[in-house]
Amino acid sequence: MNLKLLFAFFFFISLSSISQNITVLNSQNNESISGVVIYNADKSQSEISDLNGVVSLDKFKDNEILFFKHLSFQYFSIEKMKLKTVLSVSLEPLTEGLDEVVISASKFEQGKRDIPQKIASISAESITFDNPQTSADLLENTGNVYIQKSQLGGGSPMIRGLSTNRLLITVDGVRMNNAIFRAGNVQNVISIDPFAIEHTEVILGAGSVVYGSDAIGGVMSFYTKKPKLSYTDNMDFSANAVARYATANNEKTGHLDFNIGLKKWAFLSSVSYTDFDDLRMGSHGPDDYLRPEYVVTENGIDNIVENPNPKVQVPTGYDQINLMQKVRFEPGNDLNFDLGLYYSTTSDYSRYDRLIRYKGDELRSAEWNYGPQRWFMSNLQVTKLSSHSVFFDKFQANVAYQNFQESRIDRDYQSPLRNSTNEDVDAISANIDFEKQLSLKTQLFYGVEYVFNKVNSFGEQENIDDNTTITALSRYPNNSDWSSMSVYTNFKYKPSSQFVLQTGLRYNHVLAHADFKENNVFLNLPFETSDVNTGALTGTAGVSWIPAEIIQWKLNFSTAFRAPNIDDVGKVFDSEPGAVVVPNNDISPEYAYTGDLGVRLNFEDKVIIDAATYYTFLDDALVRRDSELDGNSYIDYNGEYSRVQSMQNAAEARIYGFEVGIQIHFTKALKLTSQYNVIGGYELEDDEKLPLRHAAPDFGNTHLTWQNKKLTIDAYAMYNDEMSYNDLAPSEQSKDYMYAADEDGNPYTPSWYTFNLRTQYKCNPDLTLIASLENLTDQRYRPYSSGISGAGRNLILAVKYAL
Template sequence: MPCSTNMHKKITFFLLSLISMTAIAQQITVLDADSGSPISNVALFNKTKSKTVITNFDGKTSLLIFDDNERIYFRHINYGEYQTTKQNLLRKGNRLYLVQKAEQLDEVVLSVSKWQQQRKDIPQKIANIDAQSIAFTNPQTSADLLQNSGKVFVQKSQLGGGSPMIRGFATNRVLLSVDGVRMNNAIFRGGNIQNVISIDPFTVKSTEVIFGPGSVIYGSDAIGGVMNFYTKAPRFSYTDSLTFSGNVNYRFSSANTENTAHLDFNLGHQTWASHTSVSYNNFGDLTMGSNGRESYLRQNIVRRINGQDELVNNENPEKQLPSGYDQINLMQKFKYQPNKTYTYDLGLYYSETSDFSRYDRLIRPNSTGDGLRSAEWFYGPQKWFMGNLQITKEGRNKFYDGVRLTTAYQFFEESRNERAFQDPIRYRTKENVNALSVNLDFENKKIGNLRLYYGAEYIFNKVNSVGSQLNIETQSKQPQASRYPDGATWQTFAGYLNSEYKIKPNFTLLSGLRYSQVWVDAQFEDTFFQFPFEEADIITGALTGSIGFSWFPRKNLQVTLNGSTGFRAPNIDDVGKIFDSEPGSVVVPNADLEPEYAYNVDFGIQKNFGDKVVIKAATYYTYLVDALVRRDFLFNGQSEIQYNGELSNVQAIQNAARAYVYGLEFGMEAFLNENWSFSGNMTLTEGVEEDDNGTDSPARHVAPLFADAHIIWKNRKFKTDLFLNYNGQLAFEELALSERSKNFIYASDENGNPFSPSWYTLNFRSQYTISNTWTASLNLENFTDQRYRTYSSGIVAPGINLILGLGYKF
């Protein structure tokens, strides 16, 4: 009898253990696809809803009640619906990642204070571009990512480029930031810049664009706006085992025979995680549209034949030769969280292009108008590396609730290579910048309804620059003047305080102050030129501030008003540029510069009509004083000098102007039913520069009116977007003086003067979710094959463009 009892206990224990193990084996964890954190209150149910379970606080629940091949639906108010079978879930390691709905991602912003804030409390206009939108638009570069938003205008001098314009400002008057680290460096110039293409769109989790000055948080350069790119973070496991997941993507574009491949994968443990990303792009020569102005055609090209430059006919004038290039982007991120107090983030980023031609310089006619000026004009490889270490501490302290230390090192390399037609000498300048930055940011949210954000920043840039000339026939190489004074340094130290005070539940006041001190040091050598000075030693400072409110007089109506100031301190490009050729002109150094300062006010209103229609409008006015502009200058008493064999007009960067920029921005969303929706944006900007002599002229970076309109249809698996892009005309009188001299990139009006014509394109995008692992996309851009040039761009835009994409998630 005792033996029988013991045997019964053993069998019972075995059965209970088996049931327990089976239950554990069929337990799954539902996680956020972005952060990897568990999601509670996710409902799991079958088709008839006869079986239902809910995830707990740790995102866990059991699948025991479901059959192996039974379809299970996952639903949460903040996430997109998902469906799969229990068999598939168990095969994938009992984990499921859900993607947040775009409207939920849009509720929180990071850019204004560097800490999470509710979007509804922010008085500045902010555009958020989330990972889902990026995947749907499938941009080739991050410049295209911004342009696809419909809220940022992008200029392109060549295929390998993209210079964003925000509210009439561009280049070194707008600021780029990657994962909280400033990308602008000491040689960001007033001319168009291409650094944004170093950011891989496949790695971007979200992009937040601040419209208007952001100098309180970001310091110098943040006059027109700030573009913050936040890359994807490593995800923890939240289980005892190591998890592995990732994505593979391929894309083809017909207009430039693009072939792009991407791979990323995530390794996750309970306390550490790793995210690895690799992308490779091969872009061929870009083909323009068939319907448009003949003056845009590439009729002639330069070929080197039997040791001589010859001008030959382009067999296909719609193909823009040469414009193609290659690019590789790498990213490696690690996250370590030993406890709930400390988090350590390490990010390593690398981007490198091949040589790529500056197309607008290759189509410049010579002085007689019967040929081309340049046989070669190309940028050398554009390289960017960043190492970024962030240490975040959460928890109550006497002075803060959160503190973050961000240290970063960046390396930039670029070069310019040019050779005149039938000239054997190729001139080359090569620059690299070593940039160090340290940011210490605090968040204090325990003073009643008042939140404080404060911190300090130090940045150091060192510029190395060399010049050379190569005889391509004899291969003999000689030194020549560098573009910048070699060894020049630019550094800044700043402190800031930002506050958010919720006066009432429907009224929030934000204000902030920042003081920045800037040091510029450049030594000029007289090896090649006799300069009227030996060094530029500038020490200057700037106090900036902002104050604004967000008010909801009614639940469905928001009113915002914001006043702010911004500044840009002279950098090495402004102070020390040693002879940079422009058509018929040459730019020389100027050691006597001061910061430019901007005063801005903007007003916004947003109205929600029964969650069916949302209308947003904003208007602004910016006044820029002591503007740093390129104007005629005397070098050693001369207004013209010989440079690279050509008599050129002398110019320099000077505090010689004021600027007035104002505009209107309008957006609308309409949700017709659960499948159909409409969205549209329109931006109108006007701007005038006034010289010290009282002469007015249109501002250079004021874009023409641009707008888009989208008709969207989607269900759970399929999404389509039929849309129109439109740009207005800029007449000759509306072109900046510097643009009027570039008649080779513009159309001619009835008087023979250059102008920028209006244009439109019709486009179609679609994305189909084949399964939980496979996604396919098909886009047809500019399907009426228009031939057009966006304002100030050297290269003609793509003609009809078929884009095919395929993605696999594992």
Template sequence: MYKFLFAVFFLMTMFSYAQEITVLDADSGEVISNVAVFNRDKSKIALSNFDGVIDGSIFTDKERLILRHLGYEEYKSTIQQIRRQGQKVYLIMKAQQLDEVVMSVSKWEQQKRDIPNRIISIDARSIAFSSPQTSADLLQNSGKVFVQKSQLGGGSPMIRGFATNRLLLSVDGVRMNNAIFRGGNIQNVISIDPFTIKNTEVIFGPGSVIYGSDAIGGVMNFYTKKPILSQNDTLLVHGNVNYRFASVNMENTVHADVNIGKKDWSSMTSITYNNFQDLRMGSHGPDSYLRNTYVRTVNGVDELVNNDSPAKQIPTGYDQINLMQKFLYKPNSKWDLNLGAYYSETSDYSRYDRLIRPTSDGLGLRSAEWYYGPQKWFMGNAQLQKKGNGKFYDGLKLGLAYQHFEESRSNRDFQDAVLNTTMEKVDALNMNIDLENKKMGNFRLYYGTEYIYNKVRSNGFDLNIDTDNKTDAASRYPDGSAWQSLAGYVNGEYKAKPNFTIMTGLRYSHVWVDAVFDDTFYDFPFETADLSTGALTGSLGFSWFPRANLQITLNGSTGFRAPNIDDVGKIFDSEPGSVVVPNPDLEPEYAYNAEIGIQRNINDKFILKGTAYYTYLVDALVRRDFSYNGVSEIEYGGELSNVQAIQNAAKAYVYGFEFGLEVYLNEQWSLSSNLTITEGVEEEDDGTETPARHAAPTFGDFHIVWKNQRLRTDLFVNYNGEIEYNDLAMSEQSKEYIYALDENGDPYAPSWYTVNFRSQYDITNRLKATASLENITDQRYRTYSSGIVAPGQNLILGIGYHF
């Protein structure tokens, strides 16, 4: 009898458990509370609790259920189907939410609707659907950021006419920009693993109040996935395994991550390996883009050989590995301790645009070798956060981060026995204190302080490839130089009315540069660079909803960039026909920006967005002709070269328009489009005006999306406008080898478009497959200012399993 009662009790317990449904966020895996579940006639209704659990016992197995939450897309299923999925339902966040939360503007969570800046957010689901090779491609796939590439292992974003060291990169709140971020194209964004990104937020326009130096054109914040705690006393174990293949460069990528969590601690471990072969260009486009010849070295002898497959860009392939380890300790509801270790390393990868430079007679190639050594990045990051009612704050964040960067450059001219290499290492320390105060009625205050210290190690050597004899050579930067910054900021948000919010802020930053020049190889007319300078920046703007479906924003802000080691102390960096020398007499450059934005929501079916902006840059740090020891030309690398240096020698203004459209026809069909128009001019002290180098051509996209609960498809077009010869920057006009030639024989950037298709199918709740065909018509094109030709027709296949 007792055995029978026990069996009945056991079966009833198991049945009760089998009727429990756990509702989770499809991107983060976190539980979702307050999810409503009901049948078709709404005669039965249940609600998920704090742990995201729904008691489904009131529903029959085959009863059609609807799961609904304000911030997520509607989900339909049956108890029977959910049971086969392991009692779990994953909801997808809605594409458009007026109450979307962002963190980039103040480093604390804010409603996007209250912010006057233009911000875009790219979530993990969108990233997984677009399936980017690198984080540079992630930004480009958004349709709102232009990306330049000099080689396959790279990607240099351009935002509102600015790029490189006038844009700021941030990973989990820690600035990635260091003392040797240069004015030339920067590839550091590829060190960020797209598989680990939970959300990317891009601020358009100056962000110096919060982020300090370099945040002139915009800020790109990458937030990586956090360890997830268990909601009960059981051990939570889950993770992902992914594989991706791309035909255009025979990519093979594997990724795995695992999360282990208890109620008060959790751990996340991630690893990704990429292998990319040489990139193939398209078949329809300018013949001048073809790689007809390349240099091959056999037994130490360089020879120019014909390329049997001119569409293959030899050499462009490389490997990369990314590792991440995170720990979260949460002893109670007030305190969080987050620890993170990040590591990225590439193999050597060729700088393709230098390998296709012709000789002066046009009959050969100048370089036999030109490659970057392994690009390495390590970051150790500790962040302590407290929530609650403190005396002077309601939220406190203490951050301490250490970063180590390594990079090198090696180049050798055709049939020259000497390979020159420069190697750089940067150690960077970041310390932040950020506070939030919400106690003052409708006024919220954010304030904090930041200290940054960078130490630069740089050396050079020459290697004779015939004799293996290695000798010291000039370094790229002054070895042992330092760059440091101390800053304090205050930022306020005042909700004057429920539909009107004002935001304002101030920041003062002081920057020191200390460098000692070694005259072993060159007779410098100076011994040191000792710079101490300060900058005050501010912002003021408002967000206004005159009607519930209409938003108007207006924002004015200033930004600055203090000279860094690359500006002050770059030692003889060779460019075609010129050589760049150090200049210790530099001052910060300042940007003044104004923008107005409008967003209209028509019946939740049509969403129109538009932004117009104008940015004025003064005391611009630009590369211009210079006198070195009284002469304007010197012989460098066996070539008579024009002497140049970075100088505060120009002004610049950039203006443009950014448009967006989203159309939701029904639950399955939607349309979206983006268009960006940028115009930029640099003005010399004598009033001469020339086109700005980093003003991207007009670009945009158009998407047609169809989806149901399991399948999502996207047919889309990407397009770029033309830049005529007269509209090219002077530095670009001399690079005939990367541009097409017009009827006058002058270089220009042709317009182009591609037709593309993406799809993602949920085989089960745990198993997802992606299939894409990019550049369907196999166009041969180069994006503006890029050395490498863009990918041709490209089949992308991916499979991902969540456990």
């Protein structure tokens, strides 16, 4: 008997020495959460939950308080002793985002409550549920970003009355904007695979202090999924597969990603393929949007044929493939290396808004296509933690190479001459960013950056009758370059948890060189080269103040700038029928001065109201205006007598607006969210007030969502106010082919709405089904400034399997 007691005693002693592991779970659906950081009070010890949400607590002492931290979940702390008898810990998803951690404001993690600017965040869970077809659609789901489309393969964001090269896009901290980002609409954002995104942050307002040129109206930061280590001697393998089908454009999409995690190495591979057919618009709306006829070319002969279904927008279909390979090496807790390789390419796709233009009674173009839009990026990031350096506690160094390829092919109806231009941009960037805790109340962020772009551009004209090809005018000056060098610092002062002051400065110097010798064979410009050599000092100062639990105030002032790029100084293109833009070698940077005031009211997490107002003054604005070429106001361009225009510092702009969001949590399962945006302003030229081109009409959305552990149902509406003819910018008033006609026959944008229903059912932790029915009432609508109508009634079915 004594032997049995002795055996039992040693058995329990041995049990107590066995490793203590717990699983971290999502309280909403009991799914495991990987990537949760667990640390003690002085951060001397830390662990990270593995792919299955499992983490070891062995290195922590029994009397220590453990802190659990994850971007998408509320902070949680507990004494280790209390976890002795449990196998799991459940974390609550963030309800209203105030305690969320964001990265984009300073390139390092900060609590969202500390940021004086408004930031919209999209988590991986939201992306899965929203099920966007492209990353442009993903941005639109925030309710703060307006998306313009000239074709199905497009999506140009507008934020607070600004767009394109006045907004900045980053991918894993690397700027995507290049030297040929234009003032017109750009669709580069569709090169980013929404299936590969871990989370997205959108800074609403200027971000030039941290990001430099172009970040005038906002910064859209995409953070892709990271390889996950096992932190053990065993290999962890996980995979995700998605299949999706949509009826409005006969979309067929497949995605696969898998992760191999070792103790110090991890590998993540991702591939997505999407095939779109022509998009069908809705049945109820303006007949002006219908497509009654289109051009068919057979045996080299163009003919205009009747469209058997005028609601089908012919041709708009295309396909796209996205690849990503990432490698992570973590030799120690204080050092890691991340390598990312990204590739995206589309097929040729039609620029639909150009194909619906008429010249007299006939369609103007037989062809107007973008060639494949290709993007490649390789990015090496090194992150180092230090508790000993007097200069930093953490630094991140990025070295990246990108290659952008795009082309344009057009041919007039019944013309044998096909014009094409090809652009190739190589972009190299390097930056290093530092974080240093100066004291318990003060923190310093600082860094340096270098960017270099080389632009190659070629033009040719082909005669399709005899298959001869000659060199022609290129879109940009060939072999031109653009570079930027900058240094910045941000200072954070937090005397208490209720008050934060953040301020910063950045100096940027930009150089550009364009040589027009090749194009002067066709243009006869009065100059052969154009150079930009300019510097800009920008600053920001803002406060976040929480005087009571119920209310938070945010006030921020900032300056921002955009330096001329190769698109500004050297582009040649037909901006609209009868107009051609030519180079200008006498332009300078444009500057913006912005003030933001925001307030957030939180009534016990039941009702949350988030509102903000802003005002931006844009000085020396670069705009397209009438000009002369060698003393001529008109020239022959591609066989058409065209008005000469150029980019000029010819305007000022005043932009103001108001945005408000509300969340109402009726129960833990049922909530209502709504977002509404009001944008106003004008462009001032020669004391004349003109409407802003990229100020979208008032827009918003409202969602009523019910969720339990397995089923989520979202009934929502999207809506858009009218924009009258008098509210359209002059450049838009001339594009009657894109708009509906009002009672006087003038172009305008009617108001529109869609009712939609989205559901998600988690059959088990591995299998998820998603079904959406968009535009239930089959409305025929076209977003402002877009050349293509939105989808009609659209059933989307998707299945996701996680291994």
